[in-house]
Amino acid sequence: MRLSFPQLLARIGFSALAAIIGILFALPLIWFIFAPFNARAELGIAIPDPWTLQNFVTVFGNGFAMRGLLNSLIQSVGGVILVAAAATLAAYALSRSSIPGKGMITYVLLLFSSVVSGTAAMVPIFLIVSSVGLMDTHIAVILVFAGGLLPTAMFILRDFIDGIPKTYEESAMVAGASPVQAFFDVALPVIRPGIVVVVVWAFVNIWGSFLIPFILLRSDDLMPSSVAIYSFYSEAGTPIVTLLAAYSLIYSLPVVALYLFVSWKFGFRFFGGIKA
Amino acid sequence: MKKKNFSLLSHRAGAAFLAPAAALVGVFVLLPFFWVIVVSFTNRTLLGKTALNPEFVGLANYFQLFDPATFFTRGQFGFSLILTTQFVLLSALVGQALLGLLLAWLMQTIPPALKRIVETAVIAAWILPEVVIGFAWFAFLDYDNGTLNMILRGLGLPAGDFLLQQPFWVIVIFNTWRGAAFSMMLFNSAFASIPPSYFQAADVAGASSWQKFRDIGLPLIRGHVVTDLILSTMWTFNVFTPFILTNGGPSYRTELLSIYNYRIAFREFDFGKGAAVGVIIMLINLVFALIYLSFGRKKAKAVEE
Numbered sequence: 001m002r003l004s005f006p007q008l009l010a011r012i013g014f015s016a017l018a019a020i021i022g023i024l025f026a027l028p029l030i031w032f033i034f035a036p037f038n039a040r041a042e043l044g045i046a047i048p049d050p051w052t053l054q055n056f057v058t059v060f061g062n063g064f065a066m067r068g069l070l071n072s073l074i075q076s077v078g079g080v081i082l083v084a085a086a087a088t089l090a091a092y093a094l095s096r097s098s099i100p101g102k103g104m105i106t107y108v109l110l111l112f113s114s115v116v117s118g119t120a121a122m123v124p125i126f127l128i129v130s131s132v133g134l135m136d137t138h139i140a141v142i143l144v145f146a147g148g149l150l151p152t153a154m155f156i157l158r159d160f161i162d163g164i165p166k167t168y169e170e171s172a173m174v175a176g177a178s179p180v181q182a183f184f185d186v187a188l189p190v191i192r193p194g195i196v197v198v199v200v201w202a203f204v205n206i207w208g209s210f211l212i213p214f215i216l217l218r219s220d221d222l223m224p225s226s227v228a229i230y231s232f233y234s235e236a237g238t239p240i241v242t243l244l245a246a247y248s249l250i251y252s253l254p255v256v257a258l259y260l261f262v263s264w265k266f267g268f269r270f271f272g273g274i275k276a
Numbered sequence: 277m278k279k280k281n282f283s284l285l286s287h288r289a290g291a292a293f294l295a296p297a298a299a300l301v302g303v304f305v306l307l308p309f310f311w312v313i314v315v316s317f318t319n320r321t322l323l324g325k326t327a328l329n330p331e332f333v334g335l336a337n338y339f340q341l342f343d344p345a346t347f348f349t350r351g352q353f354g355f356s357l358i359l360t361t362q363f364v365l366l367s368a369l370v371g372q373a374l375l376g377l378l379l380a381w382l383m384q385t386i387p388p389a390l391k392r393i394v395e396t397a398v399i400a401a402w403i404l405p406e407v408v409i410g411f412a413w414f415a416f417l418d419y420d421n422g423t424l425n426m427i428l429r430g431l432g433l434p435a436g437d438f439l440l441q442q443p444f445w446v447i448v449i450f451n452t453w454r455g456a457a458f459s460m461m462l463f464n465s466a467f468a469s470i471p472p473s474y475f476q477a478a479d480v481a482g483a484s485s486w487q488k489f490r491d492i493g494l495p496l497i498r499g500h501v502v503t504d505l506i507l508s509t510m511w512t513f514n515v516f517t518p519f520i521l522t523n524g525g526p527s528y529r530t531e532l533l534s535i536y537n538y539r540i541a542f543r544e545f546d547f548g549k550g551a552a553v554g555v556i557i558m559l560i561n562l563v564f565a566l567i568y569l570s571f572g573r574k575k576a577k578a579v580e581e
Contacts, residue, residue: 010485015390018382021375022394025401025453027423028409028416035415043414044421082300090297097290107569109301114565116309117514119534120557123315123541123550124308147304150297169284179285208405211516215542226407239411248408259403 035245042241055246065247067221068228072251075141075213075224076206082146083153083202084195090150091157092183092191096166106158113151118211126215136218144216145206153198160194161187197266200258207255225251309558315551322545330548337552351528353553356536360513363448363532368512371452373504376459381489383460384467395460402457410520413450414439439522443530447518454517459504466500467493506568510561533557 031045036055038048059065094102118125125144134140168190169182177185210226217223229251232243285293316337320330347354379398383391401409416423417438425435438446470493478488494501516534518524524531524539531539533553541550 006484011385014382014485015386018379018386018390018394021379021382022390022397025394025397025456027427028412028453029397029400029404031415031423032408032412042421043418044426045423086297086300089293093285093290093293097285097287097293099287099290099294110569111562111565112301112305112309114510114568115558115561116305117557117561119514119516119537120554120561121308121312122538123547123554124311125304126541127311127315127320127547128303128307143300144304147300150301151305154297166284173284179289182284204403208407210406210520211538226405229407229411239414241415244411248411252404252408255403255405256400259399 032245032249035241036249038245039242055242056250059243059246059250062231062243064220064228064231065225065243068223068225068231069251071138071222071228072207072224072226074138075145076203078138078142079145079149079206080199080202082142083149084199086146087150087153087157087198088188088191088195091154091161092187094154094158095161096169096187106155109151110155113148116148118148122211122215125212129216135216136222138222140216141213141224144212145202145209149202149205153202156198156201157191157194160197161191164190193266197262200262204255204258312551312554312558315547316555318548318551320547320551322542322547324545333548337549340549341552341556351531353536355528356531356533357556359444359529359531360533363444363451364509364512367448367451368455368508369505371448372455372459372508372512373501375452375456376504377463377501379456379460380463380467381485381493383464385485398457398460401453402455406517407520409454410517413446413521417446440526443522443526447522447530447532450518450521451512451515455508455512458511459508462500462504463497466497470496502571503568506564506571510564510568513560513564514557 031043034045034048037051037053038046039052039054040046093099094106099105129135129140129144134143164187169177169179169186172182172186173179207224208226213224214227217227220228225247229244229247232240232247234240315330317332317334318330319326319333319336321327341353346352348358349355379394383395386394404412417425419425419435419437424438428435436442474492474496475488478492483491514534515532516538518530518532519535519538522530524535534557537550537553537557540546540553
């Protein structure tokens with residue numbers, strides 16, 4: 001299609017505007033491209049001279065920091081397994097069984113999950129965890145996240161399962177499979193892409209979160225990276241910039257990798273119970 | 277085989293499938309909802325005598341929060357509530373939604389390569405862990421060396437220690453920056469659902485981009501706009517991330533309700549009062565959620581009809 005002159009002008013203007021907004025968004029992050037590789041990094045942007053991996057060596061030698069990554073991994077993987085397993089089973093039941101009040105369950109679930117935010121519920125969550133004696137444990141963080149993320153995860157998966165024809169399992173059952181067999185051998189492989197989405201979404205959520213572990217954990221050796229990162233502050237509270245930059249980069253990598261994986265595998269689509 | 281209520285799972289199997297999720301959601305979502313209400317009527321503290329044997333104090337915590345003598349004082353509930361309202365209005369409704377809408381509209385016309393780059397920057401702000409983002413902004417805003425002041429000085433403009441001078445505007449812009457990606461992606465998919473022929477017809481008629489936006493784009497994505505406004509409002513209302521950047525300070529000037537709640541409960545150890553704040557946050561969440569769900573239902577009905 002040929003563009004008229006004003007249209008061409010508008011298109012150039014739009015591109016310029018988009019580029020400016022893009023630059024504004026990137027500005028606060030540009031620092032992260034340089035500082036981790038600069039042994040004398042400060043809060044300003046400076047091209048490293050020379051480029052070095054020294055900061056990473058120091059971070060990898062810091063037991064507490066490494067322990068933080070391991071703790072993040074334990075809590076994220078633990079939470080993800082619980083969320084994915086429980087959500088898949090529950091979503092399947094909501095989609096395929098004729099339990100009375102299914103619509104009601106979904107409605108109440110959505111309502112409560114948006115009303116009971118981590119912010120609003122920090123006091124009771126603290127009290128519940130402490131009254132069952134789980135204070136300052138990995139399992140407390142895992143359980144709280146699993147509970148909090150489950151409603152949305154169930155909602156995503158239910159949408160997904162509703163879109164799969166029942167005839168898959170029906171033909172398996174005609175062939176003599178039990179309902180449970182039909183679920184594990186027929187339905188589960190078809191649902192798998194939906195589960196992958198939930199897994200990635202839950203992992204990124206737990207991996208990046210700060211408030212819940214901050215409230216529920218006390219011991220240094222249980223802290224995930226989001227809290228452990230504050231060990232890179234000197235006694236006076238000023239940040240040790242070189243280490244913080246390198247550690248932030250390492251800590252961000254899984255999230256970035258998962259994002260790239262999802263957009264490569266599924267394209268960029270919307271998940272999260274938002275049906276257009 | 278075509279019985280109306282044929283179901284693949286028996287009731288019993290269905291219940292068994294539901295049980296693990298029900299237990300987790302019950303204990304960590306439903307129970308906190310009721311527990312926080314109960315605690316808000318007590319003088320429970322984290323430490324001391326009332327930690328183990330809290331007393332029923334009726335509405336005392338609520339009276340304290342709404343005490344007219346201190347309501348508007350900095351560091352008190354009313355101040356925080358008003359601050360949070362302004363924060364939500366400016367950073368969610370104006371900032372994220374408008375910027376997201378503008379970005380999504382621009383994305384429709386700009387070259388794909390540029391589109392990918394801009395999208396990457398916007399989405400990076402959204403997906404990176406909050407402590408990393410918090411530290412990036414801390415460095416960005418640093419008075420002596422920060423990127424922002426470097427640019428301002430380079431342009432001959434006065435530099436500023438914005439975290440001290442304009443902390444509220446910092447968190448407003450910070451939150452806009454952090455969350456615009458969601459609105460952008462939502463509106464992107466909304467625009468993508470409009471048949472291209474509508475726009476082609478408008479092109480033939482010689483419509484400008486603004487006319488196409490106003491007369492075709494916006495009316496057709498009205499539903500998405502409402503969804504976006506409610507969701508970003510709810511998220512911004514509950515956000516805790518500014519704490520990482522400002523700690524609620526200086527002198528409570530960025531103390532949003534979430535941060536106020538944290539301070540009362542976990543710094544001043546007053547669980548009863550903290551719970552009362554939690555109840556009020558949940559009530560406000562409830563209003564938004566009900567609006568959202570009733571809207572969703574109306575839409576579902578309209579689709580069925």
